[in-house]
């Protein structure tokens with residue numbers, strides 16, 4: 001199928017970003033939301049609901065993601081989200097953050113095979129009843145996983161567990177928890193999954209260029225899709241280049257309109273200049289690569305404490 005998906009990045013790829021990206025760029029078949037953490041309150045926070053509100057998301061291309069180790073909480077959220085019209089819900093088994101892992105969630109659950117197996121069993125056993133209770137069609141469940149927590153060899157048993165369940169798609173980020181986002185990928189374990197996974201596969205990790213995309217699809221010709229996070233945020237044209245089949249000159253005018261549009265939307269929804277600047281600076285951590293030899297202006301962007309300073313710094317940027 002060779003599709004591109006946008007990876008979820010908490011604090012970056014919210015619904016405003018996803019929608020604006022889609023308006024200006026696109027080339028992406030599915031947009032995964034950053035994780036929502038259902039808990040015993042059985043209630044979404046305002047921020048969580050905003051990010052999956054069907055009025056602000058395309059239910060056909062957006063995939064809400066859940067992070068929990070409790071099947072009851074998971075199934076409650078599935079019933080609610082399916083009732084909003086979503087067709088697929090993703091289970092986060094990859095988050096490496098210390099606080100998440102300490103609670104046996106995300107990649108922390110990968111260390112407890114019996115708990116993981118039990119959780120998946122209960123999810124797939126209970127999903128019809130959970131959706132019947134909200135009158136929703138049963139959505140498909142996909143998983144985003146790492147190879148394990150402490151050792152990549154954990155992956156063999158983890159994959160055996162996944163293979164017991166009708167998982168719509170298995171996205172693998174071929175690192176273990178302690179690799180975080182820095183250590184080299186471990187592609188040999190992805191290759192093991194290509195041989196042994198019953199679920200269709202999605203590759204995720206360190207894809208930054210058109211050459212990377214074509215190399216992955218060439219190497220793993222049975223994978224369904226490539227999920228890209230940082231590479232696609234840093235170069236929002238990347239998926240369009242893949243669609244076109246060749247590199248595209250970077251359109252700086254379009255990019256400027258894109259980022260000004262994001263800025264005005266965040267000004268409209270966030271209260272105060274600080275939260276707006278915080279949000280925009282997150283993007284600039286990725287976008288700075290688009291402006292080589294602009295260290296002075298980029299530093300002013302990073303240091304800006306007021307919107308006026310920020311926009312003045314933007315005006316100093318010179319593109320290649």
Ligand SMILES: Cc1cc2nc3c(=O)[nH]c(=O)nc-3n(C[C@H](O)[C@H](O)[C@H](O)COP(=O)(O)O)c2cc1C
Nearest residue numbers: 007008009010034035173205206207228229230231
């Ligand atoms: C700041 C940040 C936030 C992230 N938030 C999430 C998240 O909410 N859910 C998730 O599954 N992965 C999350 N990830 C992981 C990314 O989805 C992705 O797996 C990772 O960045 C590797 O892919 P890439 O090399 O294409 O960026 C996050 C990563 C970063 C750097």
